[in-house]
Amino acid sequence: MAESEPEPEQEPEPETEDDAEPQVVERDLTMSRAMVEAIAHEMREDEEVFYMGEDVADYGGIFDSTEGLLEEFGHDRIMDVPISETAYIGAAVGAAQEGMRPIAELMFVDFFGVCMDQIYNQMAKNTYMSGASVSVPMVLTTAVGGTYNDAAQHSQTLYGTFAHLPGMKVVVPSTAYDAKGLMHNAIRDDDPVVYMFHKRLMGIGWMPAPDGPKTPVPEEAYTIPFGSADVKREGEDVTVVTLGLHVHRALEAAAELADDGIDAEVIDLRTLVPLDTETVRESVAKTGHLVVVDEDYRSYGVTGEIIASVAEDRLADLEGVERVAVPDVPLPYSRPMENEVIPSVEDVAAAVRSVRSTESGAE
């Protein structure tokens, strides 16, 4: 078996199209390193790719999203911008429509409210409104998630908010391997892609990541398609559908449950738009039980969508459903309360146990 080959400059399409053994990958990267590697690769390949955001140059991104890029690419392509998200994200839209391929960073997704008009009324709609006479090849990167007590304005994921509005592809990686392949696809795509990276997974020195996001990552470029959920753990008894940080919490819960003889399948959606309902439905056809775990607010969001998309097509397969999400309260600051509202490993395990023991609707 070949060692992973360090050929970052060229672009050997890595997929072994024939029946050869898949290449074994042994180099581990953190999620932030993997994401940055993809960006650097694309910037080398294509002059039109550039990155803009607050503190992305000298600082390297508050959450390491651009760590080291300034040194290679300089301030012209790794651009610090004024704290005016409407102006610079809208400028990214304008530059994209001229054929450039900007990556614009919204430092925390929680700040979307100062610039959502440019995001959803321009970035997301211009392709459609123009009858595709223009396209908007840009990536909007943004940090999401809680678990470090940053309170109501800096801890949300808002997965559902972005996924609800048409015209944007919405990507949420949970491992370094996925992060890189999804980023390559995002930058090469002619459509606007919202790339939501969970702070807790990045492998930032001052915010220890859980086990899991640091994975083997091929050196060369590769693309992971959107709309293709990944079964991170196979199981027979219950389907656990989740994304982002909670992939790892679900895997931990699955390990615990395995000790009790419950075999949970863990599906990582990887992208919310497009949504891979097929993988979810097939799994539920096998297990009959569905638990959806989400770090966004419970109502009108991801959990409802997954359950409904199974119910409308595969109602007969469903023996029980549960959802685990933030219970429709803003994120509280202090530790006991934040821990209470962000789904924990125990919450996931409890939901799995509950969905297996009682048929829903049996009350």
Next chain:
Amino acid sequence: MAESEPEPEQEPEPETEDDAEPQVVERDLTMSRAMVEAIAHEMREDEEVFYMGEDVADYGGIFDSTEGLLEEFGHDRIMDVPISETAYIGAAVGAAQEGMRPIAELMFVDFFGVCMDQIYNQMAKNTYMSGASVSVPMVLTTAVGGTYNDAAQHSQTLYGTFAHLPGMKVVVPSTAYDAKGLMHNAIRDDDPVVYMFHKRLMGIGWMPAPDGPKTPVPEEAYTIPFGSADVKREGEDVTVVTLGLHVHRALEAAAELADDGIDAEVIDLRTLVPLDTETVRESVAKTGHLVVVDEDYRSYGVTGEIIASVAEDRLADLEGVERVAVPDVPLPYSRPMENEVIPSVEDVAAAVRSVRSTESGAE
């Protein structure tokens, strides 16, 4: 039986608490008149209530939301404001925290992106973030909906977008009677209430309303509680859950279906936050079939939430579910395409027929 008593100046609590016959109401109003009547009443009662928005003074609100108020209350209390939604909606938050009771109008809900930070990070969260040491007694009124070919930036409802984010009560009246009672409750409530009125229902001269929204409206003040869905039509065979304009389309579909011997129950949610899941569940317990009809985007929104909230508690009751909503595309301009994506009476009828004939998951 008493005639409806014209005592708008005083405040006789109208509910007949005893077992007396309910008062018969005979005066019909359009939805806009009913809404304005409630506002005027509250402004007379309480000096601290004022209204601000674009074109709300001399114009009377583009969609008649303030028609006639300037004459009685003057420019100080019916305030035209600069086209700077962040500034004036945020100013409403500030004034509310000082104990005033502002009503701020966002002319079209589609504009939320220029001001969402003040709406969701301040208006909706300050009560929680402060541990309720402050409250934000304000109403955010906004016009929603399509059906008149105003295209992607002026035709949305965004029901799910607002309902997903905690801290706001979200009200969507479908009749004049509901509009008035819900507005009284909204203004008197110490919490922020987003009051979404559908343009097509207002009874504006240049945008003919369907049958239905113009209803009898009591002259005096009355409050309709939030979180109390209204069964607009009782039926045995299928539960149709909807809101806003589509209450009327669903009722029309129900009338058609009745001819074919299908007896549909039509539930008007009236508010999305809080959500009356109880009424929905009880109905489904009776009918076994659920169709959710929504004028917002299909995915990650209202339809998913309603289905999931039934599935998680009453899975055994469910024999079939369908959803009817805007199919995850921006609203197209031209008539054939707009008609295609906004659920029609026929779409609702077809979904009801389909949910009754095939058990979901039977493929």
Next chain:
Amino acid sequence: MGGVTELQAMFEDMVTARYYEERLQEEYLEGKQPAFDISAGPIPGELHLAAGQEAAAAGVCRHLRDDDTVTAPHRPHHVAIAKGVDLKRMTAEIFGRETGLCGGKGGHMHLFDPDAGFACSGIIAEGCPPAVGAGLAASKRNEDSVAVAFLGEGAISQGGFLESLNLAAVRELPVVFVIEDNDWAISMPKERVSDVADGSRRAEGFDMPGTRVDSDDAIAVSDAAKEAIGRARDRNGPSLLEVQVHRRMGHFMGDPQTYRPEADQEAAADRDSIERLAAELRRRGVEDETLESIREDAHERVDEAIEWAKDQPEPSPEDAYEDVFANPPSGVTDEEPAYDLGTDARAGAESGGDD
């Protein structure tokens, strides 16, 4: 100030726009009889006409090339015409036809003509940041194209505009912001909503040149625009230009204008920039017949465009499902890469996630 040929070209743009909108108005109101119903007739939805504002568009766009970018707001036709947008396809779009600029998806507030470097949109000041982005692209690519964002005087208090001033200024981008001051933001007179009577003063706080042209004078606009656009093209940074214009009609078709003093309406009607430019052309020796023939040609082109548009097919309902994305939803690939990462890695059992 340009030569006679240039003035004639402006005149042509202006009479084209004026007549175009008169014809649109007719068509729009047609199906809306007897009672005005916004959703009826061959052109449904809102319609914002720019009669009385043509000087701003003609004077500015005179100095623009095809590779320059213009963004316009909800009142876009005069600008589109002056920027050279395809008249037939624009009209077909307004009539919601399949061969329209946007295949019937955009409508009159969302016209996109990338060949002409034109786009417009319906949210106040929304076009400003994308114009800055076009300027940024030009600057990054070392091209000498420029970008112009049009907005109304009611838009000068919107964050998107104000933020754009700073971003353009701090990066010295080739962008010109053009405020069309027609005194009204729907029913709100500008003194009610803005602290400055002269919108070009907004530039001061951003250390940017600001100029106001105080009359509906296409020639004065052209002179001021020439300077501002020249500055941008020469890489000397952005500027702000305000132009006084007049709204001869309601904000949108169907606007009763009960809020508007009659004197103001009359004044707007009197101040016709087209007549003014015609007089200047005559003063410079252009024959009445020449002007008349420019008008006639324009009318012919407009009539032709409208006839053409009305003959075009409507989109089919199913077209609504197309064009959400330019690429397939899956992106540039639909195949999973084949790597062996080891089981542990994908099962999340690795230890240590930090650098």
Next chain:
Amino acid sequence: MGGVTELQAMFEDMVTARYYEERLQEEYLEGKQPAFDISAGPIPGELHLAAGQEAAAAGVCRHLRDDDTVTAPHRPHHVAIAKGVDLKRMTAEIFGRETGLCGGKGGHMHLFDPDAGFACSGIIAEGCPPAVGAGLAASKRNEDSVAVAFLGEGAISQGGFLESLNLAAVRELPVVFVIEDNDWAISMPKERVSDVADGSRRAEGFDMPGTRVDSDDAIAVSDAAKEAIGRARDRNGPSLLEVQVHRRMGHFMGDPQTYRPEADQEAAADRDSIERLAAELRRRGVEDETLESIREDAHERVDEAIEWAKDQPEPSPEDAYEDVFANPPSGVTDEEPAYDLGTDARAGAESGGDD
């Protein structure tokens, strides 16, 4: 310029804030050993300290009353202290305790003390519109209270601030905007992100008075603030004040500041507004012992507050479910009114919905 007593009061606020933050820093870093982990220790989450910026808060708040409203940004402690926020309950909040100002729900970026007229929030310029709203309330109620919005120099390009300038100006509201210019927006030096070196120039485009105090001088700040606040209180409209301050620390605790030239850090350390004010007080005959005793009293109050806070109970997990709303979800009623509307009305079979 105020008398000695007033200067001493400012001095007291400033040394209180400085020592308070030194103590917070200790506590914050405590549980974060050996490796800095943002989620560990008695104070988790981000912590933005204002050492070096005390003059701005003390000089401005000197002229404010309890019924005046202040909104502060993410770096709020010095302002909160100068505005008279309850030190114990603020501290308890920062430690996430049940008796904190917000019951542990807000944390250091979201402190609310309505009795002291103080609130802060974490999104850039987000406090500006609510401050305008407080000014609007005062004006509507014919009260002579004023509102002050603090922001950083990095925030002067944010729409929420710029829109607020216009709204306050056009309504002549009693609002003062105070920019604390510490030269940095996290890692971005101001010349990289702003077109003007003097942020008070933003006022020009809004026809509003703008002033800059160019040194870390509490007395000069107080003089300028007195004028601006006086103008607001006298109903003469809003103004904009920029104050040069210095950031003695990283943007937040844990910021490596590798982007920051050492010379700049040293300069910030040298320009100590507290020492400067102390020198002035001495010049005016205040004894060293007096200053020392002010310091000691301040330290005592701070230590007491921190001890008290650490003794407070943590909230229980279930408290997380409280306080989303002030009223019940159903509003002011939970009863359906009893009317007989006739069946038709509610079944939607009425005809004619239009006026």
